[in-house]
Amino acid sequence: MAYWLIKSEPEAFSWAQQMANGTEPWTGVRNHQAKKNLATMEIGDRAFFYHSVSEKRIVGVVEVVRVAYPDPTAPEGSAWVCTDMRAVGAMPRPVALAEIKATPDLQDIALVRQSRLSVVPLTPTQWDRLCVMGEWVDS
DNA sequence: GCCAACGTTGGC
């Protein structure tokens, strides 16, 4: 099982909407590296749901329930993909980008190094560290 | 195939 962090502008698609809908297709990725990451996801993989721009913090946890398939919001014939994500739960304590940047162990994650990448892989160590910071307990 | 111009993302 792999770990990820996925970003969304709350004005475009928010954690509240993800929670309300339960399962939601993760569409709109138009970056090749992010697409490659999406295509690598397997059922049961977990991802942090990060609010970019206005909030800049990790707000929840989702789980991959359907592997990559053609993104219905992409132009006909294009190769963009999406996955389906199920809301698992809200972070008891949201983790801010500023905290992540202030944590020496987390300087290498792509969220910090490559701020424009919207689907970011995490190592199990990074995942565990962020779980501790957010008081999230994996079930 | 190079590179300038331009558009978008996202942190500050």
Next chain:
DNA sequence: GCCAACGTTGGC
């Protein structure tokens, strides 16, 4: 609102 980073487009 500004700007840095980065991706894409199009002229040459």
